Amino acid sequence: MKDISIIIVTYNSQDLILDCVKSIYQYLDIPESNLEVIIVDNSNFDNNKKLRDTLEPYSDKVIIYDNPKNGGYGQGNNIGINNAKGKICCVMNPDVRFSMPLIKNSIDFFSRNNTLALLSYKQRSSSDISFYIKPESRPSIGNAVWTKIINKLNLFSIKHNYLSGAFFFTDKAKFQEIGMFDEAIFLYHEEPDISNRIIKKNYNIIFDPSKEYIHLTENRGLNEKAFYEELKSLDYYIKKYHLDRKNIFSKYFSDYKFNLFLFKILNRKERILKTEQEIKIINNFKNKQNN
Structure with a gap:
């Protein structure tokens, strides 16, 4: 032993x-x-x-x-x-x-x-994120900002x-x-x-x-296969815990749209392109699962 x-x-x-x-x-x-x-x-x-x-x-x-x-x-x-x-x-x-x-x-x-x-x-790391917000507790907008704030203040909630x-x-x-x-x-x-x-x-x-x-995390471009895998896992998690699928995916969609709005104001061209692609993948995933 x-x-x-x-x-x-x-x-x-x-x-x-x-x-x-x-x-x-x-x-x-x-x-x-x-x-x-x-x-x-x-x-x-x-x-x-x-x-x-x-x-x-x-x-x-x-x-x-x-x-x-x-x-x-x-x-x-x-x-x-x-x-x-x-x-x-x-x-x-x-x-x-x-x-x-x-x-x-x-x-x-x-x-x-x-x-x-x-x-x-x-x-x-590059983002100093030690913990994240569970899907069922995720805010409709500003998830990344809230995650950074609670990590900065070490406000971990079990x-x-x-x-x-x-x-x-x-x-x-x-x-x-x-x-x-x-x-x-x-x-x-x-x-x-x-x-x-x-x-x-x-x-x-x-x-x-x-x-x-x-x-040693890095800020990389969008990996479409990995992002789609993340959505699949999210969908499985929602079903496993009998969560409100429509509500959670709506929160994800709203949050990404909000991020896109901010990136456009800040003229962050690479982030704009990446976020537009992510929104498209979320939409495609939602439509495919609903059919």
């Missing part, structure tokens, strides 16, 4: 994974014998090999599972968690970096709180918010008890789903802003 297992799901992440693993050991504050690092690689055969070659310096420190199914982010994490020997599991994206020691502090948190199921810290899935610690037994990641969700909206199931079991979620980690 280990104190903690770190689970990293990768997909063609050879350029990110080495520095990710380096940061774990750079800021390790428990004996190495009490830690295991599990990497679940969702890449194809050629990139599986590249990943192993990249991690050659840590070949005796990491366990790699090749996942030929690539059933998505949640399915990959479930493989890692089910095979983990740690009482505590840390789910970590390959573009996340430790910037300070966090492991001992996290283990202590769980040992002091027998109802604690999920824990995370302040995310430092009822209305959910922690970023890029980096969090969880009690393995409790996580398995709530049903793990829902593998029907390929990508996006896994976190509010997990949050709801934790709350239903009367377990606790803690956001500790006193410590932080780095997430």
Whole structure:
């Protein structure tokens, strides 16, 4: 039995994974014998090999599972968690970096709180967003602004918010008890789903802003396939929790229209084009699902 297992799901992440693993050991504050690092690689055969070659310096420190199914982010994490020997599991994206020691502090948190199921810290990134607003609590306009404000003020609400899935610690037994990641969700909206199931079991979620980690997020152009996948996951989430689909999609549509209005005032040409494309995809998705 280990104190903690770190689970990293990768997909063609050879350029990110080495520095990710380096940061774990750079800021390790428990004996190495009490830690295991599990990497679940969702890449194809050629990139599986590249990943192993990249991690050659840590070949005796990491366990790699090749996942030929690539059933998505949640399915990959479930493989890692089910095979983990740690009482505590840390789910970590390959573009996340430790910037300070966090492991001992996290283990202590769980040992002091027998109802604690999920824990995370302040995310430092281009946007500094550590938690988001659940779809059912989302405002009709200004969601991005409100998200930035509550993150700036560290106003995390277990009822209305959910922690970023890029980096969090969880009690393995409790996580398995709530049903793990829902593998029907390929990508996006896994976190509010997990949050709801934790709350239903009367377990606790803690956001500790006193410590932080780095997430190497980038502002990129629109990935239409990924955005459509996000809408699919949202639709599944709505159905799973018997939410008002029409109301929630209307809020999304209104918010994107409001963003487009602001970008036009500010003459943000790239953001205008991206938002126009997103609105078109939302419309197409709504129409397709209604037919």
